[in-house]
Amino acid sequence: MVRRLVFAAMAFAIAATAATAAGAQDLGIALNTLDPQPQACRLTFVADNATDTDITRLVLEAVLFTKAGRVAQFTLFDFAALPEGRQRVRQFDVAGLGCDDLGQVLLNGVSSCEGADSTACAAALKPHSTVEGVEVTG
Numbered sequence: 001m002v003r004r005l006v007f008a009a010m011a012f013a014i015a016a017t018a019a020t021a022a023g024a025q026d027l028g029i030a031l032n033t034l035d036p037q038p039q040a041c042r043l044t045f046v047a048d049n050a051t052d053t054d055i056t057r058l059v060l061e062a063v064l065f066t067k068a069g070r071v072a073q074f075t076l077f078d079f080a081a082l083p084e085g086r087q088r089v090r091q092f093d094v095a096g097l098g099c100d101d102l103g104q105v106l107l108n109g110v111s112s113c114e115g116a117d118s119t120a121c122a123a124a125l126k127p128h129s130t131v132e133g134v135e136v137t138g
Contacts, residue, residue, distance in 0.1 A: 067103035107138030
């Protein structure tokens with residue numbers, strides 16, 4: 001009997017841990033591609049909102065660094081609405097920056113997070129990159 005109770009308690013603890021991990025409150029922002037444009041570099045991001053809150057507008061302050069580590073630009077990326085549980089793709093053309101020169105995107109802060117608390121948005125932010133040679137941090 002004791003053995004069954006211990007086993008049941010262990011199974012419950014494992015299930016609770018898995019449920020907590022599955023319900024992570026992440027706001028994933030992933031750099032997906034870079035596309036050279038005339039006079040600009042087009043950055044394509046995939047956003048995944050798993051915060052359990054519909055974000056009606058998200059604006060992130062970004063700092064773009066060259067491969068040599070020098071600041072190239074400060075800019076704002078307006079991701080618009082990010083519904084909870086849905087993926088969204090957003091593109092931003094950055095004038096005066098060659099895609100070959102981009103080495104890092106620093107998501108420096110949350111300028112606006114409508115529909116949710118901006119500190120919660122900042123805490124949930126999980127930036128990353130699928131573009132080889134370009135890091136996204138925040």
